[in-house]
Amino acid sequence: MISVRGLEKRYGDVAAVDGVSFDVAAGEVFGLVGPNGAGKTSTLKMVCGLVEPSAGEVEVNGLPAGDPEMRRSLGFLPEESPLYDEMSPRSYLRFFADLYGVDRPTADDRIDAALDRLDLDARDRPVGDFSKGMKRKVAIARSLVNDPDVLVYDEPASGLDPLTTNTVVEFTRELADDGKTVVFSAHDLHHVESVCDRVAIMRDGEVAARGTLTEVQAEHGRVEYRVFTDVAVDGAEPAGDRYATTVDTMDEVEAVRSAARAAGGGVVDIRTRESTLEDVFLDVAGA
Incomplete structure (x- = not known):
């Protein structure tokens, strides 16, 4: 050793x-x-x-x-x-x-x-x-x-x-x-x-x-949630016939869900992305 x-x-x-x-x-x-x-x-x-x-x-x-x-x-x-x-x-x-x-x-x-x-x-x-x-x-x-x-x-x-x-x-x-x-x-x-x-x-x-x-x-990594809605909400970007909002916590996911309901729509999909080793390397090493 x-x-x-x-x-x-x-x-x-x-x-x-x-x-x-x-x-x-x-x-x-x-x-x-x-x-x-x-x-x-x-x-x-x-x-x-x-x-x-x-x-x-x-x-x-x-x-x-x-x-x-x-x-x-x-x-x-x-x-x-x-x-x-x-x-x-x-x-x-x-x-x-x-x-x-x-x-x-x-x-x-x-x-x-x-x-x-x-x-x-x-x-x-x-x-x-x-x-x-x-x-x-x-x-x-x-x-x-x-x-x-x-x-x-x-x-x-x-x-x-x-x-x-x-x-x-x-x-x-x-x-x-x-x-x-x-x-x-x-x-x-x-x-x-x-x-x-x-x-x-x-x-x-x-x-x-x-x-x-x-x-x-x-x-050192982090988790991102990409929340897709069928109506536009603050911070969302067009994604085909839907709208996508990227957030870091489940509380923020729920906030997007509430905003979509208030606008007369809802959440149609949620995708999770975890940091790869390369993401961590770039953050930690400052490369």
Whole structure:
């Protein structure tokens, strides 16, 4: 699991991350979302021990971030992940397995299993000949050669075509189903909704909202009622042969009903719309 407490990262007078705290349970998919510059990447790099915090604490599986033993149990996928273009996926992944001290038979089994699940058949061609999506799959496989308990992915599907994106997103969920802990950042909220157990929305280096999707929507979202009447009332807009009034509470719904009756008509339909995660994101993140 991951424990983040009071995490800060300052560059001079600029606070890239300012007092961030959250926990991620074993086997959970945790999404970190927010606009560009919100502090997501800096937070993930501090979780991985790649950037020294200005303040605060991070523990991964009970070990401080940056501890050599912790790093052996973690796989990291940065947003930009250059590969060695002259190497094939198989030789490239074997190289990284060697760095982790993984024996060759075990490494080959893990490499083949990861590439099978990612639908990457070209394993002996130079990586330099690959598309961006194929390279991303190799980079994801690299994060798995040490069989880590915790995976930290920064924009794993960034810039990929829809088919490859779907493969990567489904694979992320499969990793959690296998018992791995996954933390990832993303801009596409559809991906977050489809795979995350919980999310944290960041804004200006802080966590502005956190919880399950249902909890975040309940706390920060709202419900709208679109009331259709057969006569015009104050605030209504024409909607075909009817009139529509949008209100926020059931008391206001009843007020529209009363106004329609007073005008000699009535309510003919009521439709409810709840905030989506995107609505909440736009409100909370101020995007």
